[in-house]
Amino acid sequence: MQTQRFYSLNNFMRQRHGEKVIKLSIDAGFTCPNRDGRVATKGCIFCSSQGSGDFTPKTKGDITRQLESAVSLLSAKWGDSKKYIAYFQSYSNTYAPVEVLKAKYEEALSFPGVVGLAIATRQIA
Numbered sequence: 001m002q003t004q005r006f007y008s009l010n011n012f013m014r015q016r017h018g019e020k021v022i023k024l025s026i027d028a029g030f031t032c033p034n035r036d037g038r039v040a041t042k043g044c045i046f047c048s049s050q051g052s053g054d055f056t057p058k059t060k061g062d063i064t065r066q067l068e069s070a071v072s073l074l075s076a077k078w079g080d081s082k083k084y085i086a087y088f089q090s091y092s093n094t095y096a097p098v099e100v101l102k103a104k105y106e107e108a109l110s111f112p113g114v115v116g117l118a119i120a121t122r123q124i125a
């Protein structure tokens, strides 16, 4: 293992779960206020047309199918690891009513092997 001068999240998760925990990027089907007209329509200058989620599976919005797809894509790289963080990556993943968010987060948490969530979001001015 590489010597680091800090205790990384990767190392913490590996110790806690006994194996590498793989981050699975998904597009949960949200948009963001800088694209849908609430604040602006053209998006941030550094953001791609995919909401900075260019490597998420193309089954936009379908959480379980996206996680399945990401697992099969990454299993060649990570081999036997079976623990995951569901990474809500594209656009702003808190930009919906709480019931919608809850359903999507719970679907991800019920996927076999998912031990946590990472949620990309933006604050609305």
Ligand code: SF4
Residues within 6 Å of the ligand: 031, 032, 033, 034, 035, 042, 043, 044, 046, 047, 048, 051, 052, 090, 091, 092, 122
């Ligand atoms: S998804 Fe995020 S980075 Fe992209 S345009 Fe919206 S607020 Fe900006």
